[in-house]
Structure formats: C-alpha cells, structure tokens
Amino acid sequence: MRTHTRYMTFQTPERRQFVRITDDVEQAVREAGVSEGMVLVSAMHITAGVWVNDDEPGILEDTLEWLDKLAPPSWKPPANDVAEQLGPDPGDFRHHRGGEGAPRAWPVVGDAHWKNLLVHHQVVLPITDGRLDLGPWQAVFYAEFDGGRPKRLVIKVLGE
Amino acid sequence: MRTHTRYMTFQTPERRQFVRITDDVEQAVREAGVSEGMVLVSAMHITAGVWVNDDEPGILEDTLEWLDKLAPPSWKPPANDVAEQLGPDPGDFRHHRGGEGAPRAWPVVGDAHWKNLLVHHQVVLPITDGRLDLGPWQAVFYAEFDGGRPKRLVIKVLGE
Amino acid sequence: MRTHTRYMTFQTPERRQFVRITDDVEQAVREAGVSEGMVLVSAMHITAGVWVNDDEPGILEDTLEWLDKLAPPSWKPPANDVAEQLGPDPGDFRHHRGGEGAPRAWPVVGDAHWKNLLVHHQVVLPITDGRLDLGPWQAVFYAEFDGGRPKRLVIKVLGE
Numbered sequence: 001m002r003t004h005t006r007y008m009t010f011q012t013p014e015r016r017q018f019v020r021i022t023d024d025v026e027q028a029v030r031e032a033g034v035s036e037g038m039v040l041v042s043a044m045h046i047t048a049g050v051w052v053n054d055d056e057p058g059i060l061e062d063t064l065e066w067l068d069k070l071a072p073p074s075w076k077p078p079a080n081d082v083a084e085q086l087g088p089d090p091g092d093f094r095h096h097r098g099g100e101g102a103p104r105a106w107p108v109v110g111d112a113h114w115k116n117l118l119v120h121h122q123v124v125l126p127i128t129d130g131r132l133d134l135g136p137w138q139a140v141f142y143a144e145f146d147g148g149r150p151k152r153l154v155i156k157v158l159g160e
Numbered sequence: 161m162r163t164h165t166r167y168m169t170f171q172t173p174e175r176r177q178f179v180r181i182t183d184d185v186e187q188a189v190r191e192a193g194v195s196e197g198m199v200l201v202s203a204m205h206i207t208a209g210v211w212v213n214d215d216e217p218g219i220l221e222d223t224l225e226w227l228d229k230l231a232p233p234s235w236k237p238p239a240n241d242v243a244e245q246l247g248p249d250p251g252d253f254r255h256h257r258g259g260e261g262a263p264r265a266w267p268v269v270g271d272a273h274w275k276n277l278l279v280h281h282q283v284v285l286p287i288t289d290g291r292l293d294l295g296p297w298q299a300v301f302y303a304e305f306d307g308g309r310p311k312r313l314v315i316k317v318l319g320e
Numbered sequence: 321m322r323t324h325t326r327y328m329t330f331q332t333p334e335r336r337q338f339v340r341i342t343d344d345v346e347q348a349v350r351e352a353g354v355s356e357g358m359v360l361v362s363a364m365h366i367t368a369g370v371w372v373n374d375d376e377p378g379i380l381e382d383t384l385e386w387l388d389k390l391a392p393p394s395w396k397p398p399a400n401d402v403a404e405q406l407g408p409d410p411g412d413f414r415h416h417r418g419g420e421g422a423p424r425a426w427p428v429v430g431d432a433h434w435k436n437l438l439v440h441h442q443v444v445l446p447i448t449d450g451r452l453d454l455g456p457w458q459a460v461f462y463a464e465f466d467g468g469r470p471k472r473l474v475i476k477v478l479g480e
Contacts, residue, residue, distance in 0.1 A: 005453075038200055038358070040358055042445070042446060044454065044458065045458075046372070046457050054206050059253070059254070061254050063274065063277065070390070081402075082242050082246060083245075085402040086386065086390070088382050089385060094377075094378030094381050110379065113382075117383065118438065119277060120440055128314075133204075134204065135204030135206070137205070138205075152455060154446050154448075156358060159163065160161050161321045197478060198360055219430065221414050222414050222430055223433070240405045242401075242402050242405040242406060284362075284442060284444050286325070286362060295365050297365070319323065320321050
C-alpha cells in the first residue's frame with residue numbers, strides 16, 4: 001500500500017472565489033505512484049469547501065449568487081426577501097465573539113460556515129490506471145468563502 | 161490490499177429519477193473479495209448525485225419537489241414565490257452556451273448543477289465482514305437530475 | 321494494510337443535537353495503529369448527519385435555526401413565510417406511513433431526511449503521523465435530527 005500527502009495554501013485576492021485544483025490533485029496522484037486507489041481532497045478550514053463541477057464561468061457565478069441567497073451574508077444587504085428571511089433571526093449571527101480568525105477585519109463569517117455545510121468541505125475521488133477517474137466535465141474546485149488570508153487544504157492519496 | 165472498479169451506465173426514462181443501486185454496490189464488494197475496507201460510489205457527471213436514504217416512495221417524491229424549490233429549474237414555472245426568488249437573478253442561468261451535453265434539446269440545466277451540489281455527487285461506504293456496513297434503512301441511490309441520455313457512475317472498492 | 325472498526329451509539333436527550341465526537345474518532349485512529357490513511361465517519365441512520373465545523377455554541381444554534389428554515393419540520397409551526405413555502409406542498413410530508421422507527425411517537429420525520437441530505441451523513445478524514453489531520457478549528461460532530469432513541473454510527477479506519 002502506498003500513501004502520499006500534499007498540502008496546498010491559498011490566499012485568494014477575492015473574499016469568495018472558486019480555484020480550480022484538478023491538476024494539483026492529478027500531480028499528487030502521480031507523485032504517489034498509485035495506480036489504483038482513492039484520493040481525499042479536504043479543506044482544513046470551516047469557511048471553505050471543495051466542489052466538483054463544470055469549469056464554466058457562468059455556472060460558478062450563478063452558484064455564488066445562489067449560495068448568497070440560501071446562506072446569506074450579514075456583511076452586505078440581503079439579495080432579496082427570501083435571502084433576508086433565511087438569515088439568522090437575531091438579525092445577525094450568534095457566532096460573533098469567537099471562531100476562526102477572530103478578532104479580525106471581517107468579524108461576521110457565519111454565512112461562510114453555512115456555505116461550507118452546503119458545498120461540503122471534502123471530496124473523495126477515484127484513481128484508475130494512475131489517473132483521476134473523473135467524467136469529462138468534472139473539474140475539482142477549492143471553494144473559498146472567506147479569503148484574503150492563508151488557508152490550507154490537504155490531499156491524501158491511498159492505494160497501490 | 162485489493163482494489164476493484166465497476167462502472168454503471170444509466171439512461172433514465174425520466175428527466176429526474178432516483179435509481180436504487182444498493183445491490184449493485186454490494187455486488188461490486190463481493191467481486192472485489194474485500195472483507196474490510198471502503199467503497200466509493202461516485203457519479204461521473206455534474207448533473208447527478210448519489211444519496212443514501214430511505215427507499216420509500218413518499219420521501220423520494222417529497223425530496224424532488226423540495227429540491228425544485230431550493231434549486232429551481234428555469235425550464236418550468238417556479239413552484240412558488242420562494243422558488244422564484246431562489247432562481248438566478250438574470251431570469252435565467254448564465255450557464256448557457258457551454259457545459260455538459262451542449263448543444264442539446266435541454267440547453268438549460270443550471271438547476272441540475274445546484275442539485276448536484278446539494279445532494280453531493282459521491283459517497284463512501286464502509287465494508288465490514290465482506291458486506292456493506294449500512295444501517296437497516298440506508299439504501300444507496302443514483303440521483304439523476306438531467307436524464308434521458310447515457311450517464312456513468314464509478315464504484316471503487318479498496319480494502320483487504 | 322490495517323483496518324479498524326468502531327461503533328458508537330447515541331441516545332440524545334434532545335430531539336435535535338450536535339454531539340462532538342472528535343476525540344472518539346481520534347481514539348479509533350490510535351486503536352487502529354494506523355499512521356497514514358483515512359477514516360470514514362458515517363451515521364447509520366437516514367435522519368442524522370456528520371458535520372465538521374467549529375465547536376462554538378453560537379454557530380451550532382444559528383445552524384439549527386437555519387436548517388429549520390431550509391428543511392422545515394411539519395411537527396412545529398414554520399419559522400416564517402419562507403420556511404412555510406419550503407415545506408411539502410400537500411401540507412405535510414408524503415413520507416407518513418413507513419420508514420425508520422414507524423410507528424412511533426413522532427411519526428413525521430420528513431424534515432430530518434432533508435437535513436440528512438443537506439449536512440450529509442458521512443465524512444472522510446485524513447490521518448497523518450498517526451493523528452487526525454484536521455485544521456485548528458475543525459471539530460467533528462454527530463448531528464442528530466431525530467433523537468431520543470438509540471442511533472448508531474460507524475468509524476472505519478484504513479491505512480498502514
């Protein structure tokens with residue numbers, strides 16, 4: 001059995017951003033020398049996610065707009081009435097005084113925790129014949145919901 | 161260490177459909193000859209998911225109705241005001257010109273990408289004593305959100 | 321290759337409750353004697369989930385309130401208009417007569433199935449140098465959405 005670990009660090013210029021990492025995961029698989037197995041790709045933060053979908057600007061823009069309705073930020077006005085009602089009932093997140101990165105310039109990151117829940121923070125991908133065994137449109141994204149500071153991700157390859 | 165890979169292809173008559181695949185996954189585990197390990201079940205498309213839940217018609221019908229509110233299609237009228245407001249702001253998905261399967265009869269599959277995000281495209285299941293180690297009500301479903309054409313899924317068994 | 325399996329049983333006093341299990345997962349990793357690998361943490365029920373996030377009371381309270389809007393219970397009044405519209409259209413869940421635990425004191429657990437979908441019922445965590453390889457704020461929670469009775473979870477360690 002072989003295992004291999006690779007860490008990545010992101011400091012996105014945007015507060016929220018999708019970063020394509022398919023090639024980085026593929027490279028970790030090659031480094032591992034694994035021909036059959038699985039690779040875990042996991043954000044090490046509670047305000048980020050990993051998503052496998054289409055690398056197409058329209059869908060990424062649509063998706064961020066939609067996530068801002070389902071999991072509305074308290075640091076900007078709600079997108080519409082539905083987003084307002086889906087926000088926290090006290091008018092702001094109870095998650096105020098503590099948590100990752102506090103104290104800091106953006107104290108209220110409650111929405112990023114909810115986006116982490118919806119998107120999920122990790123994914124496991126199959127390895128076949130030494131390659132990521134993805135469908136033709138499947139790209140792997142690190143999904144940053146509270147960027148502008150260093151954030152880590154771990155890639156763990158397991159197989160033979 | 162043993163590994164085993166099995167592919168499945170679905171062409172559902174319905175545009176959206178839950179297909180129970182528990183027995184197929186169980187069969188892949190038997191084929192692998194693995195008594196202890198994990199099995200990854202992963203849709204190879206960006207408009208489908210894999211869900212573990214109850215094989216009960218009511219909950220599946222409820223869930224599809226609900227997903228159509230949270231991630232509203234643009235190819236049919238919104239279910240209600242909330243669904244309308246959760247749709248894309250330009251009135252239709254930006255994800256128009258490209259993506260999986262384009263050009264085709266159903267150009268606008270933005271909602272299927274969002275359902276893929278909510279349901280998640282893959283699941284990892286435990287193998288114990290050569291069997292899927294599921295609870296009594298856990299069934300494995302391939303969740304099709306843009307069917308009527310061949311779609312693939314990969315099952316990857318890893319263990320000993 | 322080494323594998324190790326541990327089961328946990330929860331009987332939460334509250335109907336819904338987040339139970340921190342990071343130390344239990346860490347202990348299973350130690351018992352396994354695995355230094356490099358992965359650990360699967362998976363609820364064996366269709367009305368529970370596993371979430372990795374911050375062990376901070378505010379975010380957990382915010383999140384349960386929010387999940388009750390996105391996936392509204394039919395056993396209590398909806399939180400607001402949006403929650404009401406996101407509920408099942410027949411006025412109650414079709415998922416009535418059957419399913420896990422029926423017949424019982426709380427016959428209508430449709431919302432717990434939806435929360436299972438949103439939160440996801442399992443997670444895979446990396447193991448490095450014999451430890452869970454989590455970020456500083458990542459805690460592992462069993463997320464109960466229909467408690468008050470015994471519920472099981474499986475931890476499966478795989479590695480070397």
